[in-house]
Amino acid sequence: MSEGSKRRLKLWIRLLGVTRRAENDLREYLRVTHDTTLPRFDVMAALYRRREAMTMSDLSRMLLVSNGNATVVVDRLESDGLARRTPSDSDRRTVFVALTPEGLAAFESLAAGHESEVARIFARLDDGDVDVMTEILKRAEQG
Amino acid sequence: MSEGSKRRLKLWIRLLGVTRRAENDLREYLRVTHDTTLPRFDVMAALYRRREAMTMSDLSRMLLVSNGNATVVVDRLESDGLARRTPSDSDRRTVFVALTPEGLAAFESLAAGHESEVARIFARLDDGDVDVMTEILKRAEQG
DNA sequence: CATTTTTACTTCAAGCTTCAAATTTTAAGC
DNA sequence: GCTTAAAATTTGAAGCTTGAAGTAAAAATG
Numbered sequence: 001m002s003e004g005s006k007r008r009l010k011l012w013i014r015l016l017g018v019t020r021r022a023e024n025d026l027r028e029y030l031r032v033t034h035d036t037t038l039p040r041f042d043v044m045a046a047l048y049r050r051r052e053a054m055t056m057s058d059l060s061r062m063l064l065v066s067n068g069n070a071t072v073v074v075d076r077l078e079s080d081g082l083a084r085r086t087p088s089d090s091d092r093r094t095v096f097v098a099l100t101p102e103g104l105a106a107f108e109s110l111a112a113g114h115e116s117e118v119a120r121i122f123a124r125l126d127d128g129d130v131d132v133m134t135e136i137l138k139r140a141e142q143g
Numbered sequence: 144m145s146e147g148s149k150r151r152l153k154l155w156i157r158l159l160g161v162t163r164r165a166e167n168d169l170r171e172y173l174r175v176t177h178d179t180t181l182p183r184f185d186v187m188a189a190l191y192r193r194r195e196a197m198t199m200s201d202l203s204r205m206l207l208v209s210n211g212n213a214t215v216v217v218d219r220l221e222s223d224g225l226a227r228r229t230p231s232d233s234d235r236r237t238v239f240v241a242l243t244p245e246g247l248a249a250f251e252s253l254a255a256g257h258e259s260e261v262a263r264i265f266a267r268l269d270d271g272d273v274d275v276m277t278e279i280l281k282r283a284e285q286g
Numbered sequence: 287c288a289t290t291t292t293t294a295c296t297t298c299a300a301g302c303t304t305c306a307a308a309t310t311t312t313a314a315g316c
Numbered sequence: 317g318c319t320t321a322a323a324a325t326t327t328g329a330a331g332c333t334t335g336a337a338g339t340a341a342a343a344a345t346g
Contacts, residue, residue: 001255001258004273006258007273007274007277008261008268008273009258009261010277011273011276011280012165012261012264012265014280014281014284015158015161015162015276015280017280017284018280019158019162020207021207023159024207027334031335037301037302039301039302039303055324056324056326057323057324064167065302065303065304066303067324067325068303068304068305068325068327069304070325071325072301072302072303072326073302073303076301091323092310092312093309093310093311093312093323093324093325094323094325095324095325115149116144116148118148118151118155119145119148119151121151121155122155122283124282124283124285125151125154125283127150129279129282129283130147130151130154131150132275132279133154133158133279134150134153134154136268136275136276137154137157137158137160137161139267139268139272140161140265140272141157141160174304174305181332182331182333198295199296200294208332208333208334210294210295210296211295211297211298211333211335212332212334214295214297215296215332215333216331216333219331234293234342235340235342236295236340236342237293237294237295238294238295
């Protein structure tokens with residue numbers, strides 16, 4: 001194996017570690033302070049962003065999870081009154097998902113705390129680090 | 144919310160995206176080419192690294208997963224003959240886990256492919272990017 | 287010592303996640 | 317039009333994951 005691949009493997013291991021730690025922190029934060037879960041937060045965040053015209057496929061593509069997964073998380077949010085499904089008029093295969101007013105309010109009350117928790121998690125990076133890393137990640141993403 | 148926290152949130156979103164994409168790629172790779180899963184690979188990799196004297200607690204701490212999780216993944220590896228548990232002599236609460244010779248061989252046949260898959264995933268980063276990002280992640284990891 | 291607290295691990299229930307299969311609908315190629 | 321292929325979703329089985337509760341053993345406390 002080449003030198004380069006070893007360095008990339010080390011990068012990957014660190015990347016995974018930092019991400020898992022952050023996810024664990026955020027999971028804990030959401031559980032303790034808002035009695036909710038990370039997957040639910042992620043779905044709500046996606047629905048909040050694209051406020052309308054979000055299909056199930058859009059959702060799972062955006063979150064990088066399977067269709068089946070999106071289905072059950074939305075099922076639960078729906079049964080809690082936080083999300084709502086609406087069939088499309090033009091394509092009867094398609095289902096739109098959106099937050100209900102309750103879901104919207106719930107997400108807004110979560111979002112600020114989530115953001116400051118993220119800030120806390122990455123507090124030991126200075127602003128330069130943050131920008132450099134964001135740029136590198138952008139470069140890694142494009143495919 | 145401060146400017147800094149918004150930038151850190153953007154960083155986090157990108158970080159999560161890149162990590163998920165990589166995980167999905169690796170999961171697919173392991174499934175298609177070796178008929179195994181990411182959690183099993185992660186456990187085997189941890190056991191391979193610390194070749195001996197690895198307890199269940201060490202394992203879950205190392206992988207940043209819960210104790211209950213480590214238990215079931217090791218259960219399955221054990222029932223497939225790839226891992227083995229050994230009670231400690233000095234502390235009867237403690238259980239050591241290790242790869243069997245079969246597990247060792249299985250991991251070695253996985254590792255090279257995994258490494259080149261990781262290299263492929265991060266191929267669009269040049270060596271400078273890789274080193275800079277590794278350094279920043281080290282800093283983020285905290286002490 | 288006896289008691290309490292901490293530590294290591296397992297078990298359990300609930301929720302998450304994937305993949306594959308099934309359903310329904312639309313689009314494309316004859 | 318008819319047939320086949322492709323797309324959007326849901327369902328179901330199996331595996332993953334967590335947090336909490338349970339068991340047992342070791343360490344700390346008085």
